[in-house]
Amino acid sequence: xxxxxxxxxxxxxxxxxxxxxxxxxxxxxxxxxxxxxxxxxxxxxxxxxxxxxxxxxxxxxxxxxxxxxxxxxxxxxxxxxxxxxxxxxxxxxxxxxxxxxxxxxxxxxxxxxxxxxxxxxxxxxxxxxxxxxxxxx
Numbered sequence: 001x002x003x004x005x006x007x008x009x010x011x012x013x014x015x016x017x018x019x020x021x022x023x024x025x026x027x028x029x030x031x032x033x034x035x036x037x038x039x040x041x042x043x044x045x046x047x048x049x050x051x052x053x054x055x056x057x058x059x060x061x062x063x064x065x066x067x068x069x070x071x072x073x074x075x076x077x078x079x080x081x082x083x084x085x086x087x088x089x090x091x092x093x094x095x096x097x098x099x100x101x102x103x104x105x106x107x108x109x110x111x112x113x114x115x116x117x118x119x120x121x122x123x124x125x126x127x128x129x130x131x132x133x134x135x136x137x
Contacts, residue, residue, distance in 0.1 A: 001133070001134045001135070002131055002132070002133055002134075003038070003131060003132040003133075003134055004130075004131045006038075006041055009038045009041040009042055009045060009132065009134075010041060010042075010044060010045035010048070011045060012042065012045060012134060013041070013042040013043065013044065013045020013046035013047075013048070013049060014045040014046070014048055014049035015045075015049065016042075016045070016046055016049065017045070017046045017047075017048070017049025017050045018049055020102065020120075021049075021050065026097065026098075026100060026101060026102070026103065027101065027102045027103070027120065028097060028103045028104075028105065028115060028116055028118075028119035028120065029046075029102070029103070029104045029105070029119065029120045029121075029122060030105050030106075030108050030112075030115060030119050030120070030121045030122070031043070031104060031105070031106045031122050031124065032121060032122065032123040032124070032137075033123060033124035033125065033126070034125075034126060035081075036126060037124040037125065037126045037132060038124050038126075038132050038134075039106050039124060040056070040057070040058040040106075042122070042124065042134075043056055043077055043104055044056040046075075046102075046104075047067060047069075047075055050069045050070075050073075050075060050102065051069045051070060052067045052068075052069045052075060054067060056077070058079060059077050059078060059079045060079045060081060060082070061082075063078065063079060063080070063082075063083065063089055063092075064076060064077065064078045064079075064089070064092060064093075064096075065077050066096075066100070069101075070101075073100075073101035073102075074099070074100045074101060074102070075100065075101070075102040075103075075104070076096040076100040076102070076103050076104070077104045077106075078093060078096075078103070078104065078105045078106065078108075078111075079106045079107060080105065080106065080107040080108055080109070080110050080111060081106065081107040083110055084110055085110060086110050086111050089111075090111055090114060093105070093111055093114065094114060097114070097115075097116070120136065121136070121137035122134060122135070122136055122137070123135045123137055
């Protein structure tokens, strides 16, 4: 799917949320893409689609951020870019995989061995013209 604008990426995330809300299991989404590809923008749209109204920012420096929605559900967003070895964050991720309704992992190579096989994978590629190609793997 080709995405031309930031708003289209937000809309894609919002629509993706509608699709996963019907699933009755924890959802793990691995986002694959270079810096600036639109992973956090997608996550902002997804969060809005889940009913989260607080600002969604990249967890690049904090490694993870958790947002509550629907009274007892959570979206946990991870960015492992700065962690070639996840260390203690691996335990945090394992806990999130058990307890969060939605877990998003960016730059997940260092933790791929603990991510379930049935995770959803989205690859976002930045094109020379500024558009993005989004593929569900």
